[in-house]
Amino acid sequence: MKLAFYAPMKSPDHPVPSGDRRMGRLLRSALEMAGFEVTLASGLRSFDGKGDPAFQAAVKTQGAKEAAELIRKWRDRPDDAPDGWFTYHLYHKAPDWIGPEVCRALDIPYIVAEASHAPKRARGDWQTGFEAAAAAIASARIVFHMTTLDGACLKPLMSPGNALVMLPPFIDIDTYLERAVPVDTAAAMAAAGGRRGVKTLLSVAMMRGGDKMMSYRQLGESLARLGGDDWQLLVVGGGEKRPEVEAALAPLGGRAVFLGAMTPEQVPAWYDMADLYVWPAHGEAYGMAFLEAEGCGLPVVAGNIRGVPDVVRDGETGLLTPPGDAAAFADAVEILLRDDDRRRAMGEKAREFVRRERTIARAAALLKSHIGGVL
Structure with a gap:
């Protein structure tokens, strides 16, 4: 069975890495593992981060043009036509102007994953995108939501007979670790000004606005509340906002150690050597890095926001604190830094959680069951 795949937020072939691109690639791999023949239908990026009506109108026009070309191509060559259309990450800032038109013309099912619906955007700079995304979601035969919060928001849009299915965030942990490369973390840490013999916190995030x-500002505010000099924060990441990140973490003094940007293959070595992963997760959909850290046996302290509870089990694989509460975040870090047994136990639970419940094989089986039934 053939599936056309499209990601209006960011194509899985986009040159700039991000959690969104990573999940898009994982979904495509999971669909292939499930036995579907997957073809990238378009690389058109409809994402509008500024609320620009002129940009939105231009993308709508381009989307209609691409939809017409695909319809013409697949009508001329029906053997190449897909049996269904799969759109990843659909919402008011990144509507799908292609898939619904193609599905109507070819009479094939429209399927979406990680859609979201925010009624507060019904008016304002993203009204056009909001209306298009809502109509697309309502037309979908299956809507896979990746967080509990998104599921609750999407439920009012569901048409009778269409399915709303929880597809929890997942990673291909085996492949991720197989691709890991050896890193002399002690030497790299020393070269960056880090210290041996102290507890190590770790954050992995791009340095952008x-x-x-x-999150970097909240991290600096929280960790500045910790006493003692027997810990340090290692920061993996790079980007145009590094000066601002350094300023945000300046209250930590020499306890903040900047390791710079790294390839995905280098990061597992740092998960292995750290004692605790910390990230406030302001505005995060859920956070792929949490699953990577947990899959490497590293417990987490994070903000209890949006989809983070769907990837971090509070009290089991880590501790979640109220969003923006610097004192609570600092207390949670302090608790786990001072309790070696509890921290190690959480690390083992985190590893088990990812390997038991957040694997690509489990996602592939769920996708196969639901999409196969519709097709």
Whole structure:
């Protein structure tokens, strides 16, 4: 069975890495593991982060053009036509102007994953995208939601007979670890000004504006409340906002150690050597790095926000704190830093959680069951 795959937020072939691109690639791999023949239908990026009506109108026009070309191509060559259309990450800032048109014309099912619906955007700069995304979601035969919160928001849009299915965030942990490369973490840490013989906190995140920058600010505010000099924070990441990140973490003094940007293959070595993963997760949909850290046996302290509870089990694989509560975040870090037994137990639970419940094989089986039934 053939599936056309499209990601209006960011194509899985986009050159800039991100958690969104990573999940898009994982979903495509999971669909292939499930036995579907997957073809990337378009690389058109409809994402509008500024609320620009002119940009939205231009993308709508381009989307209609691409939809017409695909319809013409597949009508001329029906043997190449897909049996269904799968859109990943659909919402008001990244509507799908292609898939619904193609599905109506070819009479094939429209399927979406990680859709979201925010009624507060019904008016304002993203009204056009909001209306298009809502109509697309309502037309979908299956809507896979990846967080409990998204599921509750999407439920009012579901048409009778269409399915709303929880597809929890997942990773291919075996492949991720197989691709890992050896890193002399002690030497690299020393070269960056880090210390041996102290407890080590770790954060892995791009240094960019918006939600990432807000998390870095919250991280600095929280960790500045910790006493003692027997710990350090290692920061893996790079980007145009590094000066602002350094300023946000300046209250930590020499306890903040900047390791710079790394390839995905280098990061597992740092998960292995750290004692605790910390990230406030301001504005995060759920956070792929949490699953990577947990899959490597590293417990987490994070903000209890949006989809984070769907990837971090509070009290089991880590501790979640109220969003933006610097004192609570600092207390949670302090608790786990001072309790070696509890921290190690959480690390083992985290590893088990990812390997038992958040594997690509489990996702593939769920996708096969639901999509196969519709097709």
